[in-house]
Amino acid sequence: MTTRSHRVPCGPSVPYLLLAPAVVFEVLVHLLPMLGGLWMSLHELNQFFVRDWTSAPNAGLDNYRVAVDFDGAVGAELLRSFGVTAAFSVLVVALSFGLGLTAATLLQRPFRGRLLVRGLFLVPYALPVYTAALVWKFMLDRGDGAVNAALGAVGLGGGEFWLLGQNAFLSLVVTAVWRLWPFAFLALMAGLQSIPAELYDAAEVDGAGAAQRFRLITLPLLRPVARVLVLVLFLWTFNDFTVPYVLFDESVPQAANLISVHVYQSSFLTWNFGLGAAMSTVLLLFLLVVVALSLALTSRSRRAT
Amino acid sequence: MRREPRGLRVLRVAGLGGLGLFTALPLCVMALTALKPLEDVRDGFTWWPSRVTGGAFVTMWSTVDLAEYFANSAVVAASSAVLSVLVAVPAAYAVSRYRFPGRDLFRAAVLSTQMLPGILFLLPLYLIYASIGQATGILLQGNLIGLVVTYLTFSLPFSIWMLVGYFDTVPADLDEAAMIDGAGVLGTLVRVVLPAAKPGIAAVLIYAFMTAWGEALFASVLTDAGSRTLAVGLREYSTESSVYWNEVMAASLTVSLPVVVGFLLLQRYLVRGLTAGALR
Numbered sequence: 001m002t003t004r005s006h007r008v009p010c011g012p013s014v015p016y017l018l019l020a021p022a023v024v025f026e027v028l029v030h031l032l033p034m035l036g037g038l039w040m041s042l043h044e045l046n047q048f049f050v051r052d053w054t055s056a057p058n059a060g061l062d063n064y065r066v067a068v069d070f071d072g073a074v075g076a077e078l079l080r081s082f083g084v085t086a087a088f089s090v091l092v093v094a095l096s097f098g099l100g101l102t103a104a105t106l107l108q109r110p111f112r113g114r115l116l117v118r119g120l121f122l123v124p125y126a127l128p129v130y131t132a133a134l135v136w137k138f139m140l141d142r143g144d145g146a147v148n149a150a151l152g153a154v155g156l157g158g159g160e161f162w163l164l165g166q167n168a169f170l171s172l173v174v175t176a177v178w179r180l181w182p183f184a185f186l187a188l189m190a191g192l193q194s195i196p197a198e199l200y201d202a203a204e205v206d207g208a209g210a211a212q213r214f215r216l217i218t219l220p221l222l223r224p225v226a227r228v229l230v231l232v233l234f235l236w237t238f239n240d241f242t243v244p245y246v247l248f249d250e251s252v253p254q255a256a257n258l259i260s261v262h263v264y265q266s267s268f269l270t271w272n273f274g275l276g277a278a279m280s281t282v283l284l285l286f287l288l289v290v291v292a293l294s295l296a297l298t299s300r301s302r303r304a305t
Numbered sequence: 306m307r308r309e310p311r312g313l314r315v316l317r318v319a320g321l322g323g324l325g326l327f328t329a330l331p332l333c334v335m336a337l338t339a340l341k342p343l344e345d346v347r348d349g350f351t352w353w354p355s356r357v358t359g360g361a362f363v364t365m366w367s368t369v370d371l372a373e374y375f376a377n378s379a380v381v382a383a384s385s386a387v388l389s390v391l392v393a394v395p396a397a398y399a400v401s402r403y404r405f406p407g408r409d410l411f412r413a414a415v416l417s418t419q420m421l422p423g424i425l426f427l428l429p430l431y432l433i434y435a436s437i438g439q440a441t442g443i444l445l446q447g448n449l450i451g452l453v454v455t456y457l458t459f460s461l462p463f464s465i466w467m468l469v470g471y472f473d474t475v476p477a478d479l480d481e482a483a484m485i486d487g488a489g490v491l492g493t494l495v496r497v498v499l500p501a502a503k504p505g506i507a508a509v510l511i512y513a514f515m516t517a518w519g520e521a522l523f524a525s526v527l528t529d530a531g532s533r534t535l536a537v538g539l540r541e542y543s544t545e546s547s548v549y550w551n552e553v554m555a556a557s558l559t560v561s562l563p564v565v566v567g568f569l570l571l572q573r574y575l576v577r578g579l580t581a582g583a584l585r
Contacts, residue, residue: 014490015403019411022396022465029426029458030418036429053432103324106317109309117321119569121328126568128519130536131557135331138338138550144349146334178331190576210313231420239422242521242536249540260424260522268526273428280425291420295413 034284040277047271056274063278074266078279080254081262088173088258089237095177096233097226100184104192105214118189125182133246136175137163140247163247168256176243180236184229191225192218231294235287259283339555346550361555365542368552374538375560381449381534382517385456389464389513390506392457397468398494402477412469419462423522426458431526449532455523460513467512471505472498504574511571518564535560 041063043056069075103121107114124132139146140162148159162171195217203213241260244252250269252261263283267276309317338346339361341354365371400408434451475498483493499506521536528537539560542553568575 012405015399015405015408018395018399018490021392022461023411025392025454025457025461026414026418029430029454029461030421033426033429033433036433037425040429040432053436099324102320106320109317117325120325122569122572123332123565124328126515126565126572127561128515128536128564130519130521130539131335131561132331134539134553134557135335138554139331139334142350146330146350146352149350149352150330178327182328186572186576193576210310235420239424241423242519245521245525260422263424264427264522267428273432277428280422280428283422284425287420287422288417291417295416 037277037280040274041281043274045272045274045277053273059274063274064282066275067278067282074275077257078259078262078282081257081259084169084255084257085238085259088169088176088240088256089234091173092176092180092237093230093233095173096181096184097230099177099181100186100188101222103181103185104188105218107189108192121185122182124179125186127179129179129242130246132179133175133243136171136178137247140171140175163253165253166255168248168253171247172244172256172258175247176237176240179243180233184233187225187229188222191222195221227294227298231291234290238287335554335558338551339558341551343549343551347547361549361551362559365549365552365556365559368549369538369541370533371538371556371559374533374535377449377528377532378518378535378560381452381456382514384449384453385460385517386510386513388453388457389460390509393461393464393468393509394499394506395494397465397472398498400465400469401472402480415462415465418458419466423459426455427522427526430455430523434527451527452523452532452534453517455527456513456517456520459516459520460509463512464509467509468502468505471502471508475501504577507571507574508577511568511575515564515568518560 040053040056042059042061043053044059044062045053045056066072066074067078070079107118142161144159145162147162152159160167162168199217199221200213203217208216239260240258241264244256244258244261245264248256248261250265252258252265263276263279266279267273334352337352337354340357340359342356342358342360345351345355396411399405400412430451479497479501480493483497488496519536520534524534524536528534539553539556542549542556
């Protein structure tokens with residue numbers, strides 16, 4: 001990080017004026033809704049009060065009590081959905097990172113057609129999320145869709161409905177990885193490019209094999225990029241809404257009930273906004289802990305280097 | 306560089322081939338399905354069209370109001386991308402060039418809002434927009450402006466984050482020289498820093514555009530029949546009785562093409578932006 005001390009002459013108000021538009025928008029679209037959500041979570045906001053929500057009766061902590069009462073139906077469902085989301089996020093991040101690292105490493109050495117391959121790999125990420133999910137919905141949708149046809153061709157076909165029951169989770173993971181791994185690839189490629197080639201040449205002269213070069217040069221120097229990348233991938237996956245929304249429409253199987261969709265349905269299908277807001281707040285607290293922890297880890301390692 | 310040993314070469318070809326297949330297969334299905342006549346997608350899946358036809362590319366415009374959704378998405382995505390740059394540039398410049406009280410707080414706030422789930426803001430924004438509509442008659446719900454402002458939620462933090470990193474790579478000596486020559490703060494920013502940070506701006510523009518073009522959660526709640534975007538509109542190809550899959554795929558191809566081409570043309574800037582900013 002640069003520690004350039006400021007030498008450009010200016011009045012003391014200049015930086016604040018430059019920040020003003022951004023602060024206004026941050027307050028408008030982030031801070032106010034967050035405070036609004038907090039207010040809603042403390043009120044009994046259901047279909048009777050949607051039109052005139054400011055008059056919703058105070059509910060104290062009732063919504064929270066219902067949301068985190070894991071013996072009750074609502075709380076149990078929230079906990080299950082949280083578990084599904086956690087498993088989904090860990091799997092998707094691990095697979096995306098692994099595929100991205102593999103591709104970035106394999107594409108490091110120049111060869112004919114490299115740009116073409118690189119372009120192809122990036123296409124899924126460039127597609128709008130819902131079109132990516134639509135293709136997979138089509139391929140997985142029916143018992144005789146493309147996935148079953150391909151599996152049948154290699155003698156593995158069971159004619160399963162991939163978007164139902166336990167299989168739905170697998171479908172969700174595959175679709176999310178297909179669309180997200182190119183971002184890991186892109187970021188890791190950027191990271192690799194910032195490693196000076198002389199390091200590899202020197203190691204090669206010293207007789208290090210490809211595996212050793214990867215372990216001793218590539219991995220350690222990629223660590224700062226990897227740390228931020230994993231956090232970003234995790235949060236995007238954890239908060240994913242579009243992929244399950246497109247794959248399953250309104251009837252999400254329990255095995256694939258991600259938390260964003262769950263909160264959405266609890267709020268907009270049952271019109272229980274107060275409860276939905278309480279769930280959101282619980283989710284917010286969890287994510288803030290994750291972010292704070294990872295930032296603390298990052299800044300400590302930064303200071304160490 | 307020395308010749309690659311045979312074993313590694315085989316590994317490379319196999320690895321890239323497998324990844325290529327995984328990536329390309331759905332894309333091929335999309336393209337081949339778009340070229341099928343309707344009867345081909347009604348029952349069992351076939352890889353190849355029974356006859357190749359461009360019919361889906363014609364009928365898709367009348368089955369749903371695709372042109373209108375396309376226009377709505379274009380307006381929303383372009384506006385939020387441009388707004389994102391206009392708001393993020395001065396803020397990122399301030400954070401990159403000045404030391405002032407509150408700087409670290411602002412950085413931390415930007416970093417953490419980037420990571421919050423959209424669902425958190427959806428309920429309150431929905432109700433706030435509805436109330437504003439009732440109180441003032443300004444309809445933010447079912448209006449593209451509400452959507453543009455909302456999409457700023459997603460693109461602004463990332464844009465600021467990335468641009469700070471980018472501006473940091475522009476030597477401050479250049480600013481000073483311009484200031485000494487009598488250019489004001491804005492003059493320096495516009496004439497010296499921005500030209501040097503063009504790739505960063507390009508990266509922010511694509512990122513913000515893509516975010517808005519692909520968003521479905523807010524679009525599904527905050528739009529109505531007159532302001533529907535592609536993410537919501539494409540759902541209308543499924544009716545009670547059947548899904549016009551050939552038209553869905555033709556429409557998907559059509560709406561994807563502009564962003565994919567733009568992304569591939571500009572992706573090296575995004576890579577550089579990522580190295581310079583977000584991923585340091």
